[in-house]
Every structure is written in structure tokens, then in C-alpha cells.
Amino acid sequence: xxxxxxxxxxxxxxxxxxxxxxxxxxxxxxxxxDLDIAPHNALVVxxxxxxxxxxxxxxxxxxxxxxxxxxxxxxxxKLCNTDLxxxxxxxxxxxxxxxxxxxxxxxxxxxxxxxxxxxxQIYGLTTGQASPTTEKDVRTKTTPEGSIEVxxxxxxxxxxxxxxxxxxxxxxxxxxxxxxxxxxxxxxxFALVDVFSPCVTYNKQNTxxxxxxxxxxxxxxxxxxxxxxxxxxxxxxxxNRIPIGLFYKTERPTYEDEESALRGGxxxxxxxxxxxxxxxxMEDFL
Amino acid sequence: MVDCVFRIGGEGxxxxxxxxxxxxxxxxxxxxxxxxxxxxPAEIKGGHANYQVRVADKLLLSQGDHVDVLMAFNxxxxxxxxxxxxxxGVIIYDSDSFSVPPSDHHILYPIPLTSLATExxxxxxxxxxxxxxxxxxxxxxPFEKFAGLLKDRFKKKGDAVVQKNLQALQVGVDxxxxxxxxxxxxxxxxxxTAKELVLSGNESLALGAIAAGCRLYAGYPITxxxxxxxxxxxxxxxxxxxxxxxxxxxxxxxxxxxASFAGTKAMTATSxxxxxxMTEMIGLAVVAExxxxxxxxxxxxPSTGMPTKTEQGDLYLAVYGGHGNCPRIVMALNNxxxxxxxxQRAFNLAEEFQMPVIxxxxxxxxxxxxxxxxxxxxxxxIISRRKPTPDELQKGYRRYKSTPDFISPMSMPGMEGGGYVxxxxxxxxxxxxxxxxxxxxxxxxxxxxxxxxxxxQVSNEMCRIHGDEHPEIAVIGWGSSEGVIREAxxxxxxxGISAGALHPKILYPLPLARIRDFISGTKAVIIPEVNYTGQxxxxxxxxxxxxxxxxxxxxxxxxxxxxxxxxxxxxxxxVRTSRQPHATRV
Numbered sequence: 024x025x026x027x028x029x030x031x032x033x034x035x036x037x038x039x040x041x042x043x044x045x046x047x048x049x050x051x052x053x054x055x056x057d058l059d060i061a062p063h064n065a066l067v068v069x070x071x072x073x074x075x076x077x078x079x080x081x082x083x084x085x086x087x088x089x090x091x092x093x094x095x096x097x098x099x100x101k102l103c104n105t106d107l108x109x110x111x112x113x114x115x116x117x118x119x120x121x122x123x124x125x126x127x128x129x130x131x132x133x134x135x136x137x138x139x140x141x142x143x144q145i146y147g148l149t150t151g152q153a154s155p156t157t158e159k160d161v162r163t164k165t166t167p168e169g170s171i172e173v174x175x176x177x178x179x180x181x182x183x184x185x186x187x188x189x190x191x192x193x194x195x196x197x198x199x200x201x202x203x204x205x206x207x208x209x210x211x212x213f214a215l216v217d218v219f220s221p222c223v224t225y226n227k228q229n230t231x232x233x234x235x236x237x238x239x240x241x242x243x244x245x246x247x248x249x250x251x252x253x254x255x256x257x258x259x260x261x262x263n264r265i266p267i268g269l270f271y272k273t274e275r276p277t278y279e280d281e282e283s284a285l286r287g288g289x290x291x292x293x294x295x296x297x298x299x300x301x302x303x304x305m306e307d308f309l
Numbered sequence: 310m311v312d313c314v315f316r317i318g319g320e321g322x323x324x325x326x327x328x329x330x331x332x333x334x335x336x337x338x339x340x341x342x343x344x345x346x347x348x349x350p351a352e353i354k355g356g357h358a359n360y361q362v363r364v365a366d367k368l369l370l371s372q373g374d375h376v377d378v379l380m381a382f383n384x385x386x387x388x389x390x391x392x393x394x395x396x397x398g399v400i401i402y403d404s405d406s407f408s409v410p411p412s413d414h415h416i417l418y419p420i421p422l423t424s425l426a427t428e429x430x431x432x433x434x435x436x437x438x439x440x441x442x443x444x445x446x447x448x449x450x451p452f453e454k455f456a457g458l459l460k461d462r463f464k465k466k467g468d469a470v471v472q473k474n475l476q477a478l479q480v481g482v483d484x485x486x487x488x489x490x491x492x493x494x495x496x497x498x499x500x501x502t503a504k505e506l507v508l509s510g511n512e513s514l515a516l517g518a519i520a521a522g523c524r525l526y527a528g529y530p531i532t533x534x535x536x537x538x539x540x541x542x543x544x545x546x547x548x549x550x551x552x553x554x555x556x557x558x559x560x561x562x563x564x565x566x567x568a569s570f571a572g573t574k575a576m577t578a579t580s581x582x583x584x585x586x587m588t589e590m591i592g593l594a595v596v597a598e599x600x601x602x603x604x605x606x607x608x609x610x611p612s613t614g615m616p617t618k619t620e621q622g623d624l625y626l627a628v629y630g631g632h633g634n635c636p637r638i639v640m641a642l643n644n645x646x647x648x649x650x651x652x653q654r655a656f657n658l659a660e661e662f663q664m665p666v667i668x669x670x671x672x673x674x675x676x677x678x679x680x681x682x683x684x685x686x687x688x689x690x691i692i693s694r695r696k697p698t699p700d701e702l703q704k705g706y707r708r709y710k711s712t713p714d715f716i717s718p719m720s721m722p723g724m725e726g727g728g729y730v731x732x733x734x735x736x737x738x739x740x741x742x743x744x745x746x747x748x749x750x751x752x753x754x755x756x757x758x759x760x761x762x763x764x765x766q767v768s769n770e771m772c773r774i775h776g777d778e779h780p781e782i783a784v785i786g787w788g789s790s791e792g793v794i795r796e797a798x799x800x801x802x803x804x805g806i807s808a809g810a811l812h813p814k815i816l817y818p819l820p821l822a823r824i825r826d827f828i829s830g831t832k833a834v835i836i837p838e839v840n841y842t843g844q845x846x847x848x849x850x851x852x853x854x855x856x857x858x859x860x861x862x863x864x865x866x867x868x869x870x871x872x873x874x875x876x877x878x879x880x881x882x883x884v885r886t887s888r889q890p891h892a893t894r895v
Contacts, residue, residue, distance in 0.1 A: 061725075062728060063724060063725045076742075082728065083728060084722040084728050085728075086570060086730065087730050087742075088563070088566070088731075089563075092563045095562075095564050096563045096566055096570070099568035099569075099570075100570055101571075103525055103571045104723065107571070107723065124557060125560055282551055284546045285551070291568075292723075304547060304548070308507055
């Protein structure tokens, strides 16, 4: 089995001390090591934000793309090289705000890849504005009187949009988080791992202690992840008790399974370029 | 000699376009060169539609200046187009739909198309096929070309449908026998015996993309580019590639960059509104040095504009779109055949220089059909990106290593030792973010622009000259206007004017040496463009202290040869009398 240290990148993370993203990076490295995925066969694609700097800190191929655009780039790469383990990462603003359109459609497509969202319920890189998951009435730099919008529910969104593995982790529980990620990477289909990854600098509301008081594991309550209705019900649980763990998992043919050109098994990127087969295409136009 | 323009007009959705297309293919199969021109309403049903086909026994360069034969299915078509038929021209019309007072100006053939269809066949829509029978019989186009085509087209629908259509064709032919022919147009058979393809600009481009090695197309439907995606959705799977229809244009170009990064040649095509959305990603492709081909089939803008009409209005966006210092290559396609070869060159440039290549087409070119000789694959050999050597992969691979030609070897995921992060942030030679390193930013910007030294050489090589190489009256055009300009220059030369046209294929970086050489010694240089402000003229003025004369047309239609000829003649006269040249709008 591979060692975690093989996945440690040469660049030192620039996150604030105590940032939840350290745990996410660590859990991802652990999951990749446990699954013995060679660093050159892993691709980590991100958008923009504190958490989207992650590809730089991991030893693998990486693509630090544009704000909100990690999923289209990851989709293009995965569909052309199906041998790669593709992981998209980013934050709540990146994935549920500016990139929300791509998020729901990537769920729907069920491309075989993993999407890890470090959800800190705030815009951290721009120093503390409300995000799509900021809770109502929370004061931020752009909501000085408290946010008047209700937050998005990413778990419910992913489930209803067609994601086939939907889980939530917490940066305060590294082993559980790595387990969620391992399950997501092993899962054949589009997997979301939404991670409570507290921002210690700009989110004074949703802190480590705040989460520790509230979270419980679905596994501990014998939740059946094959039950869609129950999973959806659990996704709306918020307040005094907040569930983490695997909400929903199902098997559905992936985009790659359904696309006839990909069924041959050889990745597009590895196929030799044949130019002699054009003649048959031209017959329709004579 | 045959050189004749047919135009068919009527209500949109009632078969005007399909009648025109059948006519076009029959004429191509009869051995002629064809050149169609299509405008249609933005609505799916209703609105006015027309389809024009010019047919000749010689190379055709434009849609022509007038209409020889108008087929009007309704009065609106007559009212709109009769003015384009000169004295002595032919107008055939459905006399069940409207009547035209007798005139000496046009040769009129009233034909009760609707009642022939309902009474003889029992299906009103067969009037389209009856009208083809009329055209075949009246102008002596070989009947068997139409009959054969109808059999090919309708055989999937069963023998009964084929027979109904052949019967309708015969009704048209028989009706003509009962009439007296009063015009002198005769088409007959053309000189060409070898089969040629009948392709639209968009189809030719799509076929060329496959020939170039494109195996992933990502796109979002938009007029007038959608048929590229539709063509590839049908054809790409046959050779192992495929199309992904994304949720928007940003996602489309995102997929293209992801695919190209992973080692597959990929493309997207769009029109102005989608292209505007893609500009941020173009910057990412530039800074991360990812090969990408982006096609913009231009339509009238700004904003939603006139989606089914043509314009050359996206040049500024193609050249300057995006923030920061952002070198990309901008090419423009010239004609239907060039769509096939031009797109292959675009892929080659993207691969060789590891940067985005923007390919400008337009509605006029994308939607017109022409006869094209079967493609020659040897004409454009495939170029693929430079890859790292095993040695480079073992000894600390640097993705953006400085090299004499500014091009660095590009690894792809799966290569051991080749790992790096493609960055939207400014980065150093290895690929590590370097967002605060001032000197490094200059160095890497120089690297990205350094590639232009060689691209400009290619740009100089990819120019064509028509007419005089060192004319008194010069024309520099771009994109789909090439044929029209070429025809106008020929006409001017026949009138004794020293005229010549330079047509660059790469517009950015400009072919400076070729333009400098071409304009030195000329008395005037005309820049015709289908836009309001003269976007190409502005690019030229940045690099040449020369008083270029603009000729702009901004009505959603392409130039005609005569419009350009008129300007050449006017400028030639001005030059003789030393009057100041001036800009014109058509």
C-alpha cells in the first residue's frame, strides 16, 4: 500500500492555522494512499478560493481553474482519460454560488468522479462575505444587519439533481472524513462529499465547538443510504442535531457507461489518430 | 456558358429551404458548381424565408449581384425579391396564391402550384416538388438528377412516398409542356464528371475538425453554429469520438480545456453571445498554455442581435476579449472548402504553440452550401504538441521551462514524473503559483508573447493575393468576403483598373511583412468589412500609418461583388483627380 507522504506536494499550504481545509487535504491524501492510486494517475481540479488552492499542496496532476469552473474542466479531463482518478475540490462559494449551474448538471450526468466541497459558509479568500450556505441572520461584511437570504441545501440539491453518492464530513473528524472520501472515490458515479470545514478567521458562528455540539453520524443511527426519501429527509435536519455521514448511495450507469464511444475501454487520449476512416463519413454528402 | 441565379421565396416552414436544397444537390449532381445563399427568419414557423442558388460551369466566388429566376410561393416573396430580378428576368409564381399584373419588365410564368398539388396529388405540400419539376422542365435540368435525388431522399419512408414525389415532379414537368417558353435560360448538364461533395461551411468545418484529430466536441446550442454540433454528434461516434452537450458555453470551453489538458484534441463552436461568455476561459488557456480551438460563427450583435443574419462584428472580441495581456491566435475562414482545411490549420497552430486559436466564421459562410472536391488529407499534415522526453520527466520536469522558441514540452496526466498544476494564477517555470513575484510575471509574459515571433511568420505565409500583386487600388479583406472581393477585383481589372486584393487568413498576429509589402506603392487601400466601425481597419491602423479607406456594410447581409466594384471604381476615379478618399457605408 502507498504511503500518505507520497501524496504530499512541494508547496506548503497557505491556509490560516487551524483552517478546516488542512484536515480535508490530509484525509484526501490518506484516501488516495489507502486506495493505492499512483500520484500520476490522480488529477485534482479546483476552482478559486482558499480551498481551491488544494491541488498545489498535493502530489498529483492538478488543474487550478477558474472561479466556479472546476467541474466542467474535470468532466472534460475525465471523459477523455477514463483511466484517471479525478477529484474536483473547492469551496461553497465556488461550487454552490458561481458554479452552481455546473454542480447540478454534473450530478445529472453522473460522470465517475468525486467532488469535495470545503463548506465554511463564508467567502474566506475575499475576507468574509456571505456565501450561498451562510445561515440566515448571520452578520458578515456584506450583510452587516444579518443575512436576509436562506442558505442552499447542497445535500438535497445533489440528491435531487441525480448524484449517486452523497455524503457529508467534518474537518474535526479526520478518520471519518477519509472514510467518506474513500467511499466516494471507490463509488462508480458522481460522488459529492460536502465537508464542514470551519473558517477560523471569518466565520465566528459555525465554529468547531458549534459543530461538535450538534453533529452526529448517520452510521451510528443505522441510516439506510439506499433509501432516497429518508436520505432527503435527513438532509433537511439542521439546528440542534446535524447529521454527517453517507446520506444516499445508488448504482446508476455513468456517463461513460452510456456514451457508446467510450464503451471500447480505451481512453480517447490514448487512442491512435486514424485519418483514413473519413471516406465513409463523406458518402452522405455526394 | 451557364451562370444563373435562382431564388426561391415563401413562408418559413413551408419547404422553401428544402426545395432550394434539393435544387442545389440536383444541380451539383448534374455537374455544375453551385453557391447558395440562405436567409431565413428567426421564427421556426412563419416569417419570410428564401433560398438562393447560383449555378455555373466555372468556379463561383460569390452569390452574385442579381437574380435570374425568382420562384415566388407567395405575394410577400414577390414583393420582396422582384426588385432583384433585372429587366428580362424570369419570375415564376403560384397563381393560386396571388396575381401579378402583366408587364414587359419581367418574363412571368403564373403556375397554379397549389391547385396542381391538391387536385393532381392530393397533398398541398407537394407543390414544392411540383415546382422542382417546373424548374427542371423549363430550364432543361436533367430530369433523372431530380428523380434520382428524390429516390435517395425518400427511400427510407417507403416506396409509396417515393412514388408520390416522383408523380409530383412529373406534374410539374407536364405542366411546363402545356406552356410556351418565353425566356432563353437553359441549364443542361455541366462540365464536371467527377463527384463532388455538397457541403455547407459548418459541415465542411466539422468534417475538417474530424480530419484534424478532434475527438471531443463540447458545445451549447446557438444559431448559427448549432449544425456543427449536430453534424459531429452524428459523425464523431463513427470514428471513436463524441459530443457532450453542456449546460452553457462556459462549461463547454471548460470541458475543452480539461480534455486538451488530458491529451485529447477538443473543440467548441458558438456564436457571439456564447463567445462573450467564454472569454474568461480563453485567458486561462493562454496563461496555462493549453491548446484549444474555439469557433465563432458570427451573427449580428450586440447582445442577441439578429441571430439568423450575418456580420463580421466579433473581431475585437476575438483579438482583445479577456483581461490582462492575453496572446491568442485569431484566424478567419474564407470559403466552404477553406473551412475544411482552415480548421485543421487551427488545430495545428493550437497544438504547436500551445495556445487558444479562435476561428471566425459567420452565418453567411456557415449556412451556405458549395460544391467541394473530395478532401485531400495530405494537404494539411497533423501536428501534435511537443511532449517531454523520458529524460526530462526523470530529471525534475518543468512544465513552463524556458526554451529558445518559447514552447515548453507538455506532459499529460498518467505520465510518471510529469505531474504539475495547470494554473490560472501567474506561475513560475515549474508551474508553482508565483502571484507575488514581479520579475517572474514579466518573464512569463515575455514567454507567452515570444511565441508570436514564429506565429507571425506563419501568418505571413497564410495570405492570398488576387489580381495584381502591386496594384494601384488595393483591397484588404478578411473572412468570408474573400470570394466576393476576388470577383470584384476581376471585374475591376476587366475595366482596366489596376486592382488587387490581399486576404490574410491569420488576423492576429497580423501578417505585417506581407501587408507592408502589399501596400507599399499603392495609391489607395480599401478595407471592406461587414460591420459598422471597421474593426479590421482599426487593427491595421494600429500598425500602419496609412490612410486606409473603409467600406462598411451593416445590414445583416454580405457584400455583393458590385458593391465592392463600385467602391474600387470610385476610389480609382478619386485617385485620378486627386480627390480625398472617404469612408462609405453600404
